[in-house]
Amino acid sequence: MKLEMICTGEEVLSGQIVDTNAAWVANTLMELGIEMQHRVTVGDRMDDLVAAFQERSKHADVIIVNGGLGPTSDDMSALAMAKAKGEELVENVQWREHLEDWFTRNNRVMAKSNLKQAWLPASAVMVDNPVGTACGFRVKLNNAWLFFTPGVPFELKHMVTEQFIPFITEEFGVQEKSALEKLLTIGHGESSLADTLSEITLPAGIELGYRSSMPHIEIKIFARGDKAIRQLPDVTKQVKALLGCAVVAENRPTLAAEIHHRLYQSGFSLSVAESCTGGMITSQLIDFAGSSSYLHHGLVTYSNESKVKVLGVNPQILDDHGAVSIPTVEAMAQGVRGILDSDFALATSGIAGPDGGSDDKPVGTVAIALATKHGVYSQMVKLPKRSRQLVRSMSTAIAYDMLRRALLEEAVIVDYPSIPRFAK
Amino acid sequence: MKLEMICTGEEVLSGQIVDTNAAWVANTLMELGIEMQHRVTVGDRMDDLVAAFQERSKHADVIIVNGGLGPTSDDMSALAMAKAKGEELVENVQWREHLEDWFTRNNRVMAKSNLKQAWLPASAVMVDNPVGTACGFRVKLNNAWLFFTPGVPFELKHMVTEQFIPFITEEFGVQEKSALEKLLTIGHGESSLADTLSEITLPAGIELGYRSSMPHIEIKIFARGDKAIRQLPDVTKQVKALLGCAVVAENRPTLAAEIHHRLYQSGFSLSVAESCTGGMITSQLIDFAGSSSYLHHGLVTYSNESKVKVLGVNPQILDDHGAVSIPTVEAMAQGVRGILDSDFALATSGIAGPDGGSDDKPVGTVAIALATKHGVYSQMVKLPKRSRQLVRSMSTAIAYDMLRRALLEEAVIVDYPSIPRFAK
Numbered sequence: 001m002k003l004e005m006i007c008t009g010e011e012v013l014s015g016q017i018v019d020t021n022a023a024w025v026a027n028t029l030m031e032l033g034i035e036m037q038h039r040v041t042v043g044d045r046m047d048d049l050v051a052a053f054q055e056r057s058k059h060a061d062v063i064i065v066n067g068g069l070g071p072t073s074d075d076m077s078a079l080a081m082a083k084a085k086g087e088e089l090v091e092n093v094q095w096r097e098h099l100e101d102w103f104t105r106n107n108r109v110m111a112k113s114n115l116k117q118a119w120l121p122a123s124a125v126m127v128d129n130p131v132g133t134a135c136g137f138r139v140k141l142n143n144a145w146l147f148f149t150p151g152v153p154f155e156l157k158h159m160v161t162e163q164f165i166p167f168i169t170e171e172f173g174v175q176e177k178s179a180l181e182k183l184l185t186i187g188h189g190e191s192s193l194a195d196t197l198s199e200i201t202l203p204a205g206i207e208l209g210y211r212s213s214m215p216h217i218e219i220k221i222f223a224r225g226d227k228a229i230r231q232l233p234d235v236t237k238q239v240k241a242l243l244g245c246a247v248v249a250e251n252r253p254t255l256a257a258e259i260h261h262r263l264y265q266s267g268f269s270l271s272v273a274e275s276c277t278g279g280m281i282t283s284q285l286i287d288f289a290g291s292s293s294y295l296h297h298g299l300v301t302y303s304n305e306s307k308v309k310v311l312g313v314n315p316q317i318l319d320d321h322g323a324v325s326i327p328t329v330e331a332m333a334q335g336v337r338g339i340l341d342s343d344f345a346l347a348t349s350g351i352a353g354p355d356g357g358s359d360d361k362p363v364g365t366v367a368i369a370l371a372t373k374h375g376v377y378s379q380m381v382k383l384p385k386r387s388r389q390l391v392r393s394m395s396t397a398i399a400y401d402m403l404r405r406a407l408l409e410e411a412v413i414v415d416y417p418s419i420p421r422f423a424k
Numbered sequence: 425m426k427l428e429m430i431c432t433g434e435e436v437l438s439g440q441i442v443d444t445n446a447a448w449v450a451n452t453l454m455e456l457g458i459e460m461q462h463r464v465t466v467g468d469r470m471d472d473l474v475a476a477f478q479e480r481s482k483h484a485d486v487i488i489v490n491g492g493l494g495p496t497s498d499d500m501s502a503l504a505m506a507k508a509k510g511e512e513l514v515e516n517v518q519w520r521e522h523l524e525d526w527f528t529r530n531n532r533v534m535a536k537s538n539l540k541q542a543w544l545p546a547s548a549v550m551v552d553n554p555v556g557t558a559c560g561f562r563v564k565l566n567n568a569w570l571f572f573t574p575g576v577p578f579e580l581k582h583m584v585t586e587q588f589i590p591f592i593t594e595e596f597g598v599q600e601k602s603a604l605e606k607l608l609t610i611g612h613g614e615s616s617l618a619d620t621l622s623e624i625t626l627p628a629g630i631e632l633g634y635r636s637s638m639p640h641i642e643i644k645i646f647a648r649g650d651k652a653i654r655q656l657p658d659v660t661k662q663v664k665a666l667l668g669c670a671v672v673a674e675n676r677p678t679l680a681a682e683i684h685h686r687l688y689q690s691g692f693s694l695s696v697a698e699s700c701t702g703g704m705i706t707s708q709l710i711d712f713a714g715s716s717s718y719l720h721h722g723l724v725t726y727s728n729e730s731k732v733k734v735l736g737v738n739p740q741i742l743d744d745h746g747a748v749s750i751p752t753v754e755a756m757a758q759g760v761r762g763i764l765d766s767d768f769a770l771a772t773s774g775i776a777g778p779d780g781g782s783d784d785k786p787v788g789t790v791a792i793a794l795a796t797k798h799g800v801y802s803q804m805v806k807l808p809k810r811s812r813q814l815v816r817s818m819s820t821a822i823a824y825d826m827l828r829r830a831l832l833e834e835a836v837i838v839d840y841p842s843i844p845r846f847a848k
Contacts, residue, residue: 013460015450016635018442022465026439036437038472039465041446048462055479211440272724278710279703282724286702289778289812297730299723300696300706305764306721310734340729354713388713 001172003029004038004060004144006052008067008077009151013043021066021156028160033178033224034168044068049080057084057142062168064160067151069134071113077148078137082121085141089119092126095135102133131158138167145171179229181221181236184249184258186397187416190217193243200238203231208239215394216248216255245414248401255400256284262407263294268343270403272298273311273336275323276350276366280396296340301332311335324349324361326369326424330378333371344406345371346399352391365422366395370402370412377402377412380422394419425596427453428462428484428568430476432491432501433575437467445490445580452584457602457648458592468492473504481508481566486592488584491575493558495537501572502561506545509565513543516550519559526557555582562591569595603653605645605660608673608682610821611840614641617667624662627655632663639818640672640679669838672825679824680708686831687718692767694827696722697735697760699747700774700790704820720764725756735759748773748785750793750802750848757795757802768830769795770823776815789846790819794826794836801826801836804846818843 005022012019019041026036040056042048049068056063068077082089096118103110120126120137127136127147132155138147147167149159185193190210197208197219205228209220221239223232240247249258263270263285272281272295282298285291299310304323307313313331321327329349337345350366357363364383369376381398383391398419402412415421429446436443443465450460464480466472473492480487492501506513520542527534544550544561551560551571556579562571571591573583609617614634621632621643629652633644645663647656664671673682687694687709696705696719706722709715723734728747731737737755745751753773761769774790781787788807793800805822807815822843826836839845 011635013450013463014454015447015452015460016633018444018447020442023439023442026437028439030438036439037467039437041463041465043461209440211435278715279707279722279724283703283707286724286726286816287813289776291702292726295726297723297725297727297734298703299721299734300703300710301721302710302716302719303721303764309763310721310723339733340727352713389711392710 001034001168002037002059002061003034003168004056004063005036005040006056006063006065006146007039007041008044008049008065010043010074012067013041021151021153024153024157025064025066025160029165031178031180032165033176033222044074044076046076046080046083049076050084053081053084053141053146057144057146060144061172063144063146064164065146065148066156067149069117069136069148069150071111071116071133075116078120078124081124081139081141081146081148085121085123085139087122090122092118092120092124092135095120095126098135099133127159127163129155129159131155136163176225177229178225179223179232181223181232182251183219183221183236183239183243183247184216184252184255185219185243185246186215186217186248186255186394186401187246187419188217188243189418192417193217193219196242197239200235200242202235203228206231206235213254214390215397246417248397248404254284255397255404256287259400259404260285260288260291262404264288264290266407267294268407269294269296269340271296271336271340271342271345273307273332273345273347274298274300275302275307275332275348276352277348277392277396277399278302278352280392281346281348281399284396296342297336299336307332307335312338322361324351324365324367324380326367326378326380329367329369329380330371330376333369333376333378337371337373341373343373344403346403347371348395348399350391350395352388354388364391366391366398368395368399368402370399370406372406377406379413380424382420382422425458425592426461426483426485427458427592428480428487429460429464430480430487430489430570431463431465432468432473432489434467434498436491437465445575445577448577448581449488449490449584453589455602455604455646456589457600457646468498468500470500470504470507473500474508477505477508477565477570481568481570484568485596487568487570488588489570489572490580491573493541493560493572493574495535495540495557499540502544502548505548505563505565505570505572509545509547509563511546514546516542516544516548516559519544519550522559523557551583551587553579553583555579560587600649601653602649603647603656605647605656606675607643607645607660607663607667607671608640608676608679609643609667609670610639610641610672610679610818610825611670611843612641612667613842616841617641617643620666621663624659624666626659627652630655630659637678638814639821670841672821672828678708679821679828680711683824683828684709684712684715686828688712688714690831691718692831693718693720693764695720695760695764695766695769697731697756697769697771698722698724699726699731699756699772700776701772701816701820701823702726702776704816705770705772705823708820720766721760723760731756731759736762746785748775748789748791748804750791750804753791753793753804754795754800754802757793757800761795761797765797767797768827770827771795772819772823774815774819776812778812788815790815790822792819792823792826794823794830796830801830803837804848806844806846 124137333347353363369378548561757771777787793802
């Protein structure tokens with residue numbers, strides 16, 4: 001089955017919005033083992049839409065079309081499809097009644113423009129949309145089924161999951177079974193990961209893929225077919241053995257999600273004192289509903305005065321060692337932990353750049369500490385030649401990983417690839 | 425001039441990465457008055473690349489091709505172009521020597537695979553890339569110039585700015601002069617902005633555009649031609665008059681950038697106490713180098729205990745009014761301001777959801793305060809039916825705007841469209 005996509009909409013074509021719908025669709029289908037082969041993006045111009053439908057339907061088996069189903073004059077996917085096939089628009093009575101019902105139930109008056117959303121090409125099969133006013137539809141043209149979906153991300157996702165995937169599964173036969181294992185790593189670049197893993201002989205049906213979302217690279221181990229699926233755990237084990245401590249989470253989108261999950265389950269409490277990471281450790285956890293159950297507070301003590309006044313860091317330590325130092329960051333972690341006697345506390349202090357570096361402590365020098373009720377762990381890492389943003393996000397990842405390892409009762413300080421440390 | 429784009433690369437097509445290059449190119453050219461007309465995204469398959477080059481070169485005048493110029497076997501843009509035109513690859517001696525020089529100067533051994541990057545289609549005109557190892561090139565096929573650019577965002581941006589724009593300007597005649605004014609707004613939806621502004625009669629050559637980056641919508645006022653450019657200030661003034669306090673910044677990408685700029689210039693200091701915004705107010709400022717000159721600290725006092733212990737909020741206030749209340753948020757702002765006697769302090773406390781709401785204070789209730797050396801301003805807003813993320817980012821925007829207005833010595837509390845407030 002040859003799958004393509006046509007994205008419509010001036011704001012996507014002109015870069016007013018980044019096309020996350022296209023990435024989501026391709027990624028979702030890829031995880032089912034169905035590869036996206038081609039994508040066209042066109043604006044709200046009738047001729048371009050008609051040409052794209054006619055041209056691509058000669059090449060593809062299925063084309064998922066996104067956008068242009070709304071009530072305004074810019075929304076012309078249905079009319080363009082009718083023209084491409086040389087047929088009329090016909091009112092779909094079922095959807096018109098559904099719309100009338102919906103507006104009545106919600107005590108709203110339906111704008112006349114909404115009625116347009118019930119007019120579909122004559123040969124179209126209507127596709128239900130229980131979460132919006134735009135129904136989808138599908139039409140066969142030349143070689144291909146064109147499957148029309150709404151542009152609103154939430155509605156698109158619903159329709160792809162509930163309607164599109166079942167449709168192609170039925171129409172093109174059950175896809176071969178597949179399974180996916182995702183490993184989140186830090187410290188390796190993509191080529192160094194590929195080099196390291198090149199010594200594994202992959203069984204037939206198993207493929208490795210990489211997705212970079214700095215400071216992480218995610219490894220996808222993709223298995224197609226029953227035999228490969230049975231071998232997946234063993235391959236995953238080999239990958240993990242080769243990468244060692246560079247693997248920081250399994251089947252989680254981010255390390256913050258891993259930490260949230262573990263803390264939420266554990267009942268332990270956390271406090272955070274941040275300097276160079278500037279609230280990143282705290283705010284990535286607060287992104288998750290439920291974080292209030294374990295997060296006491298996150299104090300971004302950016303100035304030295306704040307470290308002294310709020311965290312109780314001894315000014316002598318700052319004078320003797322500077323703000324970016326092991327003694328300071330340990331005092332920060334112990335200080336913030338002590339305020340509410342939290343189970344764990346993380347602290348960071350570093351030089352995120354682009355200015356502020358010295359010969360001793362160049363830009364990218366970051367001290368990180370984890371305090372527990374029993375002691376404190378710390379390290380000072382070197383993250384040179386990274387942007388301010390990347391210094392901060394890598395420091396956040398290392399801090400999270402120290403906590404993750406402590407929660408697992410593993411060694412807290414480890415050697416990540418390509419992240420050197422200062423000697424203590 | 426009809427401009428199109430061809431994006432290459434399996435990871436873009438398959439959604440492993442979101443195609444921000446495409447959005448950047450379209451947006452950058454749009455701001456020069458040049459509209460993107462069509463975009464094709466293809467993977468690393470020779471036949472698809474050749475077909476796309478041949479097909480689209482019949483329609484466009486210029487096609488910017490992105491990606492596939494690297495040293496690996498996946499990088500096949502040059503070879504595909506040569507095949508599409510029916511010619512050979514030829515080594516570009518100038519670029520080979522440049523590569524050899526570059527590796528020698530950087531004390532590195534050139535991998536043999538890098539040499540591939542000097543092989544271009546026979547009729548290609550080489551395009552310099554002073555910031556990477558992949559040169560660009562351009563080739564005429566059918567009706568179009570195909571202009572090949574590197575996939576690395578930094579290199580792409582450099583080449584578009586330094587080479588592509590001058591090329592099309594010269595090749596297709598000087599583009600008409602244009603100018604752009606950007607206004608950042610909060611509170612309005614896109615359709616309500618368009619409704620409000622529909623009463624302005626736009627002079628010929630002036631267009632309005634909208635870009636949604638929640639919690640903001642940016643209005644672009646685009647003027648094409650000398651006469652329209654002269655009228656731009658007047659139109660901008662009319663737009664601002666109609667929108668009133670909904671306009672929160674001019675020609676800044678974000679409200680955080682506006683606040684950073686104003687605080688950095690002013691010499692005033694800031695402290696922040698956040699609850700529901702969870703560090704967002706602080707971390708968006710710390711994204712900017714130089715923020716340490718004005719930011720004392722940002723304390724995310726997520727638990728009640730932390731509000732008492734760290735900020736000195738009277739426990740009786742929390743008992744009497746609850747954490748999400750005007751008295752609590754005022755005490756938080758005054759407390760955090762007092763620790764280091766900052767000039768200004770912002771505080772937030774709210775219910776970001778999805779749980780935690782009550783009849784009195786449903787999800788989306790957020791109290792926000794600004795403390796100065798002379799007093800405290802506060803309001804409690806209603807942000808219902810928004811996601812957790814949007815409640816937090818809108819609260820952050822309102823807090824920033826209170827500070828912005830105070831810095832301008834304007835009224836601190838104003839009525840934004842569609843953001844109702846609780847009576848005090």
